[in-house]
Amino acid sequence: MQKDHPVIIPVILAGGSGTRLWPLSRECHPKQLLPLVNDKTMLQNTLLRVQGLKGVSLPIVVCTEEHRFLVAEQVRAIGCAATIIIEPVGRDTAPAVAVAALEAVGQNEEAIILVLPADHVIDNEMNFAEAVARGVSFASHGQPVTFGIVPQSPHTGYGYIKKGSEISGAEPPVFAVDGFVEKPSLEKAREYLAEGYLWNSGMFLFPAAGFLATLKEFEPTMADCVARAYVARTHDLDFTRLDSLAFSESPANSVDYAVMERVRDTVVVPLDCSWSDVGSWEALWEIGEQDAQGNVFIGNVLAEGVSGCYIHAGDKLVAAIGLSNHIIVETKDALLVAAKDRTQEVKAIVKRLTLEKRDEVRLHKKVFRPWGSYECVDSGDRFQVKRIMVNPGATLSLQRHFHRAEHWVVVKGTAHITNSEQTIILTENQSTYIPLGAKHRLKNPGTIPLEIVEIQTGSYLGEDDIERLEDLYGR
Template identity: 50%
Template sequence: MIHPVIIAGGTGSRLWPLSRQLNPKQFLKLTDEHLSMLQLTVARLDGLETADPLLICNEEHRFLAAEQMRQSGYRDARIILEPCGRNTAPAIALAALQLIKNQEETRDPLMLVLAADHLIQDMAAFQAGIQKAIPLAGQGKLVTFGIVPGHAETGYGYIQQGSELASGCFEVSRFVEKPNQETAQAYLDSNEYLWNSGMFLLGARTYLQELQKHRPGILAICQAALDEASEDLHFTRLNESIFSECPEDAIDTAVMENTDNAAVVALDAGWSDIGSWSALWETSAKDTNGNCASGDVITHNTRNSLVRAESRLVATVGVEDLVIIETKDALLVANKNQVQDVKKVVDAIKSDGRHEHMNHREVYRPWGVYDSIDNGKRYQVKRITVKPGAKLSVQMHHHRAEHWIVVSGTAKVTNGEKTYLVTENQSTYIPVGQIHSLENPGVIDLELIEVQSGSYLGEDDIVRLEDVYGRG
């Protein structure tokens, strides 16, 4: 049986303004109307004989990840929380250590390591590649999947094929970094090179043995951080002080480039890492003018462009080779051939002390979602949706009062010493400094408008006294 390990770290800054630090691309519906990139990765396992997936993600994304796994049918999904990102070599080590913890000593469970933000368009070819890799991994090979290149790409690393081990399976001759255009073309013409996909099939014990041989420091810190981890709901929280000392290293440089047991399976399955807006345009369905549009979009005399509207009408006239991405709080207009520089815009936003790189106007919480509709110097208006049965923390604020108006559903409100119900078209007032909580006791969503007023309205003015979700 295969044990899927899904790596869901990263911020996807090149896909700003849709991808944000607290809601990055792996949790977005980029290539499918109904499923996020993470959920598509999970769905890709259907038909394979696998255990339940093990997910590794940043602590900031824990509730978003858990909710999307729940929607995918894994209510009690196992999730390891990294307090800080340390790249793939440590992440995979954590998964391997977790897997063998309760395994028989002689077993070497096979880990299928997948990134949560990749696109695979041909599921049958993907699963056939995995079946080819299973015998190799069972023989102690560390198997990676190399993508059959469709063009001379300078944005990917490459793998040179060595001796053929089986049909479509090869020893790895060498890994090479991202080449320039001339070198990439030479690689393509030689038919000896594959794109490095960052997907792997390998034995957990075999990987740990190789890591011990080549990067023993990483293994020691991962083991110590896991030994001192705490269990919180369905999450495994690593010891932050220990794990933060771990070197940042990719599995490629830590193990795959150093081991004598690397193998590669050639995969032609419509793969893309969706690393930029141009990559999304290339893999999306287009109209007769080469345009890919989603949302409320009108195009006229527009060609070879990607236009995405999230909250309002976007119209284009007489443009070509553009990427236009509209969200509730930001608009990106870029030449399709320069979208790699979107990251520089994100860097500028950070350096200016702005917040548009952190989150959208809509912010997801374990209890539901809120949308910051309007704000001024001493006020802020939010639309809040609380899921049935969900409860916000028992809390208080030092600097703001709150006025709640129920739009639909029923709210159970604790306001100081009183607890009462507030129904549709009714309201209540929470004074500054008052201990309070909000709960949805009903079976439909609770929707309300919250008007905050006070001298300071930041999210850090929340003193949580009790929280069912374990937030401090």
């Protein structure tokens, strides 16, 4: 293969829970899978961003078991294709990149991987493409490349890269890396800004084979565990599953610590663009379209005497009076009100919700499943009412419950229902009763979404009261 036309395989890291953007971002539907800056999700924007790069091949998306169907649907919805690899457990970014590198080498031994988090905002995509092209010329000759954002302010939420000597012959300039620095104090951040440091973007270019060799040198246990997990992989529908035991035995570490801070020939390509990793609500305010008073309003918002605020109304009218520098985020089951300069502390609320095992940390009222979605509309002692939507052609698992009975009423569409030994077809305004312990299944045989109202009654109504007997989705 000619060095001037290498194959670039984007590696999109789509794991993580995005806790600092609670209550919009939750464990089962995190920020990378949400439309936070336009009508596309963060993952979709990232996939679209790499499509126009020269020499780019089919991307690899690494995600969690819980998010796999959301990821697959979002890839499909924008007309893309991707290899989707499921992490059995989270082990930080280095093992995830290593798995993707093994997949890339299997496709092309000389492939270069472009590692991108799925949750970044980059406004100037032309500058991004030019920076990648500059980086490829170094990565194709074996050098690891990182991208340093030209800073707009002395930010304390980002790590920094200290530039070394300018590399001759590179235009615009590319630099050797003289060091990586942790998130600094404000005073230190000002010093770094004055000295020409760059923000550490967490975006990298490596020869895939070179990355694996470097990992084997510095993190042999990790390299071995990941290799065993990949060799024992299986294919499930559109997904690649790794061996859970082998992957779980891998140490957890980031690409920065495991590789980038240890190699000596790393270069940094400066990237001058409007960039954010959207690490807080304040960050979303910074990149949002502000009005004359410095406000960013999303949804149904009425404001009087409000300045410097970010207000996100999900379902209700949000009215605000006489506020400055606040964050207000409303969803169906939670309301966040915070001082704008303290939004990093949202993680403390998430920690408390986790300790108390509250559903609000994991799920929205509307929960997405591979077959569609459901939403709890009412609940009380021994009853719960849900609105269920089944996609055209989709089928729920054959299942039964041990603590509840269910009554289904078709609101829209056609339902193909298995109820014990009986199979029936129901249309709008028709219903059926599913006794406790009965085997049952719901299918949408039509071409429009099927909507039903489900009334549950029983002594326990938790989502874990389910025994799946058959399931198309391997759950």
